[in-house]
Amino acid sequence: MFDYPVVLTPDGDSVLVTFPDIPEAITFGADTEDALQQAVDALETALSFYIDNRQPLPAPSPATGHPTVRPSGLESAKLGLYQAMTERGMRKAELARRLGWDVPQVDRLFDLTHTSGFDQIEAAARALDLRVEVNVSPREQIQNAS
Structure with missing residues (x-):
């Protein structure tokens, strides 16, 4: 239900994680696995902003070959x-x-x-x-x- 696609971009010695559907969620990881773990926290933090501001939650777009991340x-x-x-x-x-x-x-x-x-x-x-x-x-x- 809340599986959000992520874009993983190598950035020097780390991996940048961005969410096409949630521009507020951005994080880095040492490698792909770490980046995806960090992405969960970034996702939850960004979605909490929507709740705090009483805004509707963004709908996840299709993954189209990208990995997805979901909250706990x-x-x-x-x-x-x-x-x-x-x-x-x-x-x-x-x-x-x-x-x-x-x-x-x-x-x-x-x-x-x-x-x-x-x-x-x-x-x-x-x-x-x-x-x-x-x-x-x-x-x-x-x-x-x-």
Whole structure:
């Protein structure tokens, strides 16, 4: 759902990572593997700017041969909830009312640096008439990414 393509560009002794769909996300790595690991943090940081500014999340474009990067599982769940809430035009105050929470609790739910409990994610999903699905699958191997 949140698999964003990245462009890897050799830059001297490092690899530059840029995201065509998220110009705010830029990072470097010592090699391809390190660059892709650093890219996750850059992606999560940039997407948190969208949440902080109450903007819709950018949709990932097709990979077209580029490697992709996705946020961690917990952050992906938070992003999915945020996206559903914004698509419905719902404000945080309404979600807080539905959950019986204070607004700062909802703010923490959408804070990508805060480790929310999975029970909180599921409660928010239920309040949005959604369910959370977990899928564990083999990790994709990056080929010809350098």
